[in-house]
Amino acid sequence: MRIGIIGGTGGMGTLFSRVFSDAGHEVLVSGRATPLSNADLVRASGVVIVSVPIRSTVPVIREIAPLLSEDHLLCDFTSLKAMPVAAMLETKAEVLGLHPMFGPSVSSLQNQTVVACPARVAPEHADAVLAVFREAGAKVTEMDPLEHDRLMAVVQGLTHFTTLTLAGTMRRLSVDLPALLSVTSPVYQIEMAVIGRILGQDPDLYGPILGENPAVPEVLDTFAAAADEVRRAVESGDDEVFARLFRKDAAFFADYIPRATEDSEALIRCLAEK
Incomplete structure (x- = not known):
C-alpha cells in the first residue's frame, strides 16, 4: 500500500510513518514544512490518514474531500470518533476511523490498544490496515463511533478530569x-x-478531549x-453507612478486582524494585 499521512511530521504521524514503513509499505507525509502539500499527498496515495489535532481534524477532512474518490481509504487518528467519522462519510472514500490508545512516545505497539471504527469500508481493505497494527503486537478493538465516544468520556474524560482535580486540590492546599x-509508598x-505525567504534557491535547466530547458533561455531573x-x-460518622457504600461499589467491580489486584501488585513490585 502507498499510505499518505497528513500531519505525518510530528507526534502520532511520525510514529505511524515508522510503523507502516517497517511493515513494508511506502509512506508519504505532509505537514506545514513539507514540500508535499495535502492535495499532492491525496493524489499520490491509496490510503489517506489524517493525524492532526482534534479541532483541526474535520476542517482538514473537508479540505481534502473534493480530491477523494471511491478508490481511496480515508482514516483518522483522532481521540474522538463521531464527528470525524461523520465528516469522512461525507466524502466519496471508504472510511475507517482509528484511535490509537497511546501516545507517540511508546517504543513499540506491543500490547498497545487501537480502537477501529469501520464505517464504510470493504472488509479486506480494513483488514489490510489493521493487520499492520496486529502484526506489530497491538490489540485492535472494533466499535461504533458513538459508543467509542461514550466510553472515552469515562476512559479519558473522567480520568483526566479526576487527575486535574487532584492536582488542583494539592495546589490549593499548598502541599x-x-x-x-x-512518605508515599x-x-x-x-x-x-x-x-x-499528565501535567508534563500539552494542555492543547487534554482540553479538546474534555471539551469536544458531547458525552463528557453527563459523566462530570455523575x-x-x-x-x-x-x-x-x-461526614455521617456512621461506619455502616460508609461500609454499605464501599460494598456497593465493590460489587460493581467484583469481576475486575482479581485482575486489578494482580496488575497493581506487579506495578508496585516494579516500582519498589526500581
Whole structure:
C-alpha cells in the first residue's frame, strides 16, 4: 500500500510513518514544512490518514474531500470518533476511523490498544490496515463511533478530569510535594506519577478531549454526584453507612478486582524494585 499521512511530521504521524514503513509499505507525509502539500499527498496515495489535532481534524477532512474518490481509504487518528467519522462519510472514500490508545512516545505497539471504527469500508481493505497494527503486537478493538465516544468520556474524560482535580486540590492546599513524596509508598507513588505525567504534557491535547466530547458533561455531573455521596458517607460518622457504600461499589467491580489486584501488585513490585 502507498499510505499518505497528513500531519505525518510530528507526534502520532511520525510514529505511524515508522510503523507502516517497517511493515513494508511506502509512506508519504505532509505537514506545514513539507514540500508535499495535502492535495499532492491525496493524489499520490491509496490510503489517506489524517493525524492532526482534534479541532483541526474535520476542517482538514473537508479540505481534502473534493480530491477523494471511491478508490481511496480515508482514516483518522483522532481521540474522538463521531464527528470525524461523520465528516469522512461525507466524502466519496471508504472510511475507517482509528484511535490509537497511546501516545507517540511508546517504543513499540506491543500490547498497545487501537480502537477501529469501520464505517464504510470493504472488509479486506480494513483488514489490510489493521493487520499492520496486529502484526506489530497491538490489540485492535472494533466499535461504533458513538459508543467509542461514550466510553472515552469515562476512559479519558473522567480520568483526566479526576487527575486535574487532584492536582488542583494539592495546589490549593499548598502541599509540600517533596515532603509528600517522602512518605508515599509505591502504590501512592503510582498515583502521583500519573498526575506528574499528565501535567508534563500539552494542555492543547487534554482540553479538546474534555471539551469536544458531547458525552463528557453527563459523566462530570455523575462524578459530582458520586463525590457528594462519598462525602456524605464520610461526614455521617456512621461506619455502616460508609461500609454499605464501599460494598456497593465493590460489587460493581467484583469481576475486575482479581485482575486489578494482580496488575497493581506487579506495578508496585516494579516500582519498589526500581
